[in-house]
Amino acid sequence: xxxxxxxxxxxxxxxxxxxxxxxxxxxxxxxxxxxxxxxxxxxxxxxxxxxxxxxxxxxxxxxxxxxxxxxxxxxxxxxxxxxxxxxxxxxxxxxxxxxxxxxxxxxxxxxxxxxxxxxxxxxxxxxxxxxxxxxxxxxxxxxxxxxxxxxxxxxxxxxxxxxxxxxxxxxxxxxxxxxxxxxxxxxxxxxxxxxxxxxxxxxxxxxxxxxxxxxxxxxxxxxxxxxxxx
Amino acid sequence: xxxxxxxxxxxxxxxxxxxxxxxxxxxxxxxxxxxxxxxxxxxxxxxxxxxxxxxxxxxxxxxxxxxxxxxxxxxxxxxxxxxxxxxxxxxxxxxxxxxxxxxxxxxxxxxxxxxxxxxxxxxxxxxxxxxxxxxxxxxxxxxxxxxxxxxxxxxxxxxxxxxxxxxxxxxxxxxxxxxxxxxxxxxxxxxxxxxxxxxxxxxxxxxxxxxxxxxxxxxxxxxxxxxxxx
DNA sequence: CGTAGAATTGAACACTCTCAATTAGCGTGG
DNA sequence: CCACGCTAATTGAGAGTGTTCAATTCTACG
Numbered sequence: 001x002x003x004x005x006x007x008x009x010x011x012x013x014x015x016x017x018x019x020x021x022x023x024x025x026x027x028x029x030x031x032x033x034x035x036x037x038x039x040x041x042x043x044x045x046x047x048x049x050x051x052x053x054x055x056x057x058x059x060x061x062x063x064x065x066x067x068x069x070x071x072x073x074x075x076x077x078x079x080x081x082x083x084x085x086x087x088x089x090x091x092x093x094x095x096x097x098x099x100x101x102x103x104x105x106x107x108x109x110x111x112x113x114x115x116x117x118x119x120x121x122x123x124x125x126x127x128x129x130x131x132x133x134x135x136x137x138x139x140x141x142x143x144x145x146x147x148x149x150x151x152x153x154x155x156x157x158x159x160x161x162x163x164x165x166x167x168x169x170x171x172x173x174x175x176x177x178x179x180x181x182x183x184x185x186x187x188x189x190x191x192x193x194x195x196x197x198x199x200x201x202x203x204x205x206x207x208x209x210x211x212x213x214x215x216x217x218x219x220x221x222x223x224x225x226x227x228x229x230x
Numbered sequence: 231x232x233x234x235x236x237x238x239x240x241x242x243x244x245x246x247x248x249x250x251x252x253x254x255x256x257x258x259x260x261x262x263x264x265x266x267x268x269x270x271x272x273x274x275x276x277x278x279x280x281x282x283x284x285x286x287x288x289x290x291x292x293x294x295x296x297x298x299x300x301x302x303x304x305x306x307x308x309x310x311x312x313x314x315x316x317x318x319x320x321x322x323x324x325x326x327x328x329x330x331x332x333x334x335x336x337x338x339x340x341x342x343x344x345x346x347x348x349x350x351x352x353x354x355x356x357x358x359x360x361x362x363x364x365x366x367x368x369x370x371x372x373x374x375x376x377x378x379x380x381x382x383x384x385x386x387x388x389x390x391x392x393x394x395x396x397x398x399x400x401x402x403x404x405x406x407x408x409x410x411x412x413x414x415x416x417x418x419x420x421x422x423x424x425x426x427x428x429x430x431x432x433x434x435x436x437x438x439x440x441x442x443x444x445x446x447x448x449x450x451x452x453x454x455x456x457x458x459x460x
Numbered sequence: 461c462g463t464a465g466a467a468t469t470g471a472a473c474a475c476t477c478t479c480a481a482t483t484a485g486c487g488t489g490g
Numbered sequence: 491c492c493a494c495g496c497t498a499a500t501t502g503a504g505a506g507t508g509t510t511c512a513a514t515t516c517t518a519c520g
Binding site: 154 | 509517518
Binding site: 411412413423424427428430431444 | 497498499500501
């Protein structure tokens, strides 16, 4: 659970910048108010940003790259709670410690703001307080949808839902470049990587999607994917 | 999706009041500030309190009884996100519509506060705004823990976790009276009711717990239950 | 090119589900 | 108060989805 998160390194090599552009609005989620002190930081592939139970000193926003947040059992089983793509805020806590571990999936740059300064701003500007609540509420909505997936959906339904989610979040010109490996997807969906792979192969065989390498996916029949979900 | 939630009926017959006392602190979660307009309402067993996608007019706090909040797929599969017991707040949304359906599990009385008046209070009193965020954040923490359970744990591990959770929330004198049936437990844990029943039987055979009827459970070996969870 | 990690594919197994029958519990009415 | 009837819960047997283990194949990158 040791981390370099609180000691940002000035490395800068983004080999993987797959995602759509950030809107001004999203940036303002954190920075738009009362000139908060924000700085950039870069993490290399697989580097830990913060660990579970660590004090929550900063709030983060992905600028480029991708981040996974997860919980782990003592024997190594891992549940990824969310993937955070450019524009997404993560690491926001109302209590003083992180409930999840966050790691860069690929080389990633983030914007970070001191939690204390955010709390301060929320004390002055009501819209900041409101924004913090709204962000947490959005995460809760995602978690609730994901519980439905984890508890009730079949393997194929899970994969279909995942594809549609990612399509909505990082499709550029009908193509998406997944930043995460099969094991990440599996740990997000509560499956094994073999099962994920089999589901994708089946969908490709049916012409529902096209694979250009394992990570480049083109959805050819979104309707079919939506129909899979009961 | 029709509901009587917004038209509180003055029925009053609590046949089932199993849970521990409320602390003043918990009540004040909603009522403690600036004399918010709060009223009571009663729901009978299995009555819907609000439905998914309905406008969120009220925020609720359980006074007695128990409530389940859930999402459903079109074919009837249901994922219960949480059980709400006396003292618990539910139905709090930062947006204007409910994301889940809420139903009384047994005859239940709730305290309800208009969302608009809460929003108003949050605009004046910063500690109210903070409290709203904290409540949502607490729900998020629960959801994250539950995703780990749903995605990674075995049937026996799920049941063990459930028993410890309920033990902590509604044990009185080492005994707990579950308000929910096996199917509710199953839909909460992402299992079938038969699997839940089998796990409980196994635990009883091992002397880990004692059943007095299906709903009255005494934990005899909490350590064993904790060890089940990797 | 050559290597190492990532992904695919196959076959056998296991855990949980499904279907079915039985038993227990509880409210209702005779 | 007991008998009845309905729902809930337990238990069993068999089937199926997803896992596990293992062997290739692919691909990204030095």
